[in-house]
Amino acid sequence: MKKEAISLGFLVLAGPVLMADPPVTTQAKPADLLTEALPILRDNYPGFANLNAKADDQLKDLVARSAGGIRLLASPGKPTPIMPTLLPGNIGYWRLASFSPEKTWDDLSAQLEKWTSQDFQGMILDLRSNAGPDDLDAYSGAAQVASFFSRDGTLPFSLSGTTSAIPVVSFHPEQPYRGPMVVVINHETGSAGEALAGYLKSQGALVIGERSGGNGYVFQEKVLGAGQVLSYEVMTVVLSDGTQLAKHPVIPDLSPKIDAQAERGALILIKDNHLLDVIQESPERHLMSEASLVNGDDPEWNAFVASLEKKGDDHYMTLPPIRDTVLIEAIDSLKAIRLSQRPLLPDPKNGSLPQASASIE
Numbered sequence: 001m002k003k004e005a006i007s008l009g010f011l012v013l014a015g016p017v018l019m020a021d022p023p024v025t026t027q028a029k030p031a032d033l034l035t036e037a038l039p040i041l042r043d044n045y046p047g048f049a050n051l052n053a054k055a056d057d058q059l060k061d062l063v064a065r066s067a068g069g070i071r072l073l074a075s076p077g078k079p080t081p082i083m084p085t086l087l088p089g090n091i092g093y094w095r096l097a098s099f100s101p102e103k104t105w106d107d108l109s110a111q112l113e114k115w116t117s118q119d120f121q122g123m124i125l126d127l128r129s130n131a132g133p134d135d136l137d138a139y140s141g142a143a144q145v146a147s148f149f150s151r152d153g154t155l156p157f158s159l160s161g162t163t164s165a166i167p168v169v170s171f172h173p174e175q176p177y178r179g180p181m182v183v184v185i186n187h188e189t190g191s192a193g194e195a196l197a198g199y200l201k202s203q204g205a206l207v208i209g210e211r212s213g214g215n216g217y218v219f220q221e222k223v224l225g226a227g228q229v230l231s232y233e234v235m236t237v238v239l240s241d242g243t244q245l246a247k248h249p250v251i252p253d254l255s256p257k258i259d260a261q262a263e264r265g266a267l268i269l270i271k272d273n274h275l276l277d278v279i280q281e282s283p284e285r286h287l288m289s290e291a292s293l294v295n296g297d298d299p300e301w302n303a304f305v306a307s308l309e310k311k312g313d314d315h316y317m318t319l320p321p322i323r324d325t326v327l328i329e330a331i332d333s334l335k336a337i338r339l340s341q342r343p344l345l346p347d348p349k350n351g352s353l354p355q356a357s358a359s360i361e
Contacts, residue, residue, distance in 0.1 A: 032225075037062075037230050038053070040222050041062065041070065045070065045233065046233070046234065052065070059072065066232075073228065073229040074227075075223065075228070079098035081098065081100050082096055082100065083095035083097070084108065085275055089335070091331060091334060092112065093275070094126065096125060099142050106171065109171070109174075112173075112177060113175070120179065121180070121334065122334040123182070124181075124182045124184065127189045127193045127194075127197050128188065128209065128267060129267055133231075134191040134219035136167060138191065138192040139166055139167065139218060140167045142192035142195055143157070144169050144171060145196055146199055148177060149176055149178075150176050152203070154240045156195065157198075157238060159236075159238070180337045180338055182333055183207045184208050184209050184326055184327060184330050185212050187211065187213055188213060189209075190214075191213075191216065191218075194215070194245065194249065195216060197212060198239045201253075206333055206337070208252055208253065208254045208256070208330050208333065209255065209258070210258060211255075214248060214249035215246070216236060216237040216245025216246040217234075219232060219234065256325055256326055257325070258325065258326060262325070263326065278323060279327055
């Protein structure tokens with residue numbers, strides 16, 4: 001069986017979309033982990049005094065008391081690079097599962113400039129389930145992305161209330177894009193992802209989806225001897241308008257009803273270059289029971305996932321249709337924005353103005 005098929009079944013059934021299967025780590029005794037982690041936290045974690053560390057503590061006890069300020073992670077896999085795609089209707093789409101360009105920022109900029117030189121309708125940034133780390137490199141990438149879309153050249157965010165840029169942006173596009181923009185987020189958009197979403201919202205972007213995770217912190221990471229990664233909060237993030245991002249999630253402008261299972265499946269298909277399949281119906285796919293989806297259940301999809309273990313290849317064309325309702329609404333909203341910005345010219349025959357589309361409220 002292909003490993004890809006195994007991973008697809010695991011991801012859909014087990015939870016949030018991951019960028020890669022985490023490597024197997026060496027088991028370590030709880031006492032050894034604490035012995036290694038304690039001096040690191042004492043010297044670097046600002047909230048260490050509030051942990052009230054005791055002699056009989058284990059590392060998991062400190063993690064629990066930190067209320068999210070300390071995490072123990074598996075060693076991360078290679079991040080999924082930014083995926084740029086030109087959708088039908090000349091709509092630009094960047095899937096930002098991380099803040100790493102596939103090649104260089106200059107290549108990404110050149111492609112965006114090529115798009116905008118045509119009859120470009122607008123831009124969608126997809127920040128859902130942004131699985132990158134929460135360290136300074138992630139915020140550096142988020143600030144770099146922000147430079148492509150800043151309307152006023154302001155700093156996207158600062159660190160712990162300072163006014164210095166975090167960090168300095170290395171690549172500056174010749175002409176930032178200032179046209180219609182929609183940002184898509186969900187509850188797994190956190191840290192650098194929600195910092196970028198909050199900034200773009202303050203710049204006039206329409207935000208669609210679920211409220212973000214409210215994790216506006218910068219974390220530092222240290223690989224322990226057993227292979228686990230000790231991640232601990234070192235700084236807070238302040239948006240350009242002065243908002244403390246920590247504990248203050250980004251609130252979307254539009255919140256359509258979301259089927260979490262379908263969204264996870266859609267993000268997997270997008271990652272595997274099946275973006276068009278989740279934004280439009282394919283004749284090869286037929287939903288056997290639409291009523292089950294209305295009730296929040298999808299037995300056809302569950303049956304397909306179970307069947308992956310018996311098949312030796314991918315069978316995307318046999319999938320029940322997965323509609324990415326949030327992304328579809330983002331596309332529709334972008335079209336509505338463009339339509340609302342067009343001047344209404346009178347009919348040359350009778351002088352009357354055309355009526356607006358019924359899809360625009």
